[in-house]
Amino acid sequence: MRTFKVISAPVLVGALTASAMGFAPSVGATTIHQSTTAAVAHATKAKAKPKIVNVAFKGSYTGTIAMLWSSTGAKATAVTGTGNATYLGASKLSGTGSAPASSTCDPLTGVGSLLGSSSKLVLKIIAPSSSQACAAGQAAPTSVSVKGIAKVISGTGKYKGVSGTLKFTGSFSIKSTTAGSSESDSFNASLTGVLHIKK
Numbered sequence: 001m002r003t004f005k006v007i008s009a010p011v012l013v014g015a016l017t018a019s020a021m022g023f024a025p026s027v028g029a030t031t032i033h034q035s036t037t038a039a040v041a042h043a044t045k046a047k048a049k050p051k052i053v054n055v056a057f058k059g060s061y062t063g064t065i066a067m068l069w070s071s072t073g074a075k076a077t078a079v080t081g082t083g084n085a086t087y088l089g090a091s092k093l094s095g096t097g098s099a100p101a102s103s104t105c106d107p108l109t110g111v112g113s114l115l116g117s118s119s120k121l122v123l124k125i126i127a128p129s130s131s132q133a134c135a136a137g138q139a140a141p142t143s144v145s146v147k148g149i150a151k152v153i154s155g156t157g158k159y160k161g162v163s164g165t166l167k168f169t170g171s172f173s174i175k176s177t178t179a180g181s182s183e184s185d186s187f188n189a190s191l192t193g194v195l196h197i198k199k
Contacts, residue, residue, distance in 0.1 A: 052197070052198060055195045055196075057085065057192065058190075058191070058192050059083060059084065059088070060190050061081040061190075062083060064187065065172050066183075067183055069182070070180070072100060073098060074099055076095075077182075079112065085114055087116070088114055088115070088116030088120075089117065092115045095110055095112025095113065097112075097125065105133070114191075118157045119159050120155060121155050122152070122154045122155070123153065124150060124153050126149055126151045131146075131150075140176050140177045141175050141176070143171060144174055146170045147170075150168055161199070163195070164194060166191045166193035168191045170187055172186060173186075
């Protein structure tokens with residue numbers, strides 16, 4: 001009499017299913033499911049914290065400042081200059097600003113940018129209480145010195161993902177403070193600080 005090997009129901013069902021799909025693993029064979037290493041690597045990379053690189057920044061610029069006087073103060077309608085700075089190399093400075101004319105030292109506000117061949121920084125003067133324009137004399141003509149803190153709003157190129165603040169100093173001379181008058185004067189400015197870049 002022939003003897004038959006008893007096959008358990010789960011194994012039989014698995015074999016029949018495999019046969020219907022076009023292949024039939026041998027009875028009792030074990031199927032090994034490998035983990036998707038690519039997915040695990042992606043998840044690990046996504047959780048990794050970005051690297052922060054600290055860059056000591058230094059820049060110096062000279063140019064012209066166009067000013068418009070009113071009864072309440074002065075507006076720097078266009079500040080344009082050229083110079084050199086860290087990562088930017090030979091670059092251009094541009095911006096605008098304003099200050100009241102209530103005393104010899106007044107709070108200064110403004111925005112600007114530093115543009116190199118492949119990188120850019122966008123700046124905004126913050127802390128008006130410590131960012132000031134101070135006239136050397138009580139009346140024009142006189143020299144004016146500026147100092148303060150500018151926050152880096154954004155950056156591109158080598159400064160993509162940047163944050164931080166820069167201290168600035170500068171000077172220019174004014175000819176008149178008569179309301180309605182305008183003038184263009186030469187200026188110089190320097191910026192220093194430590195910037196933080198996400199890599």
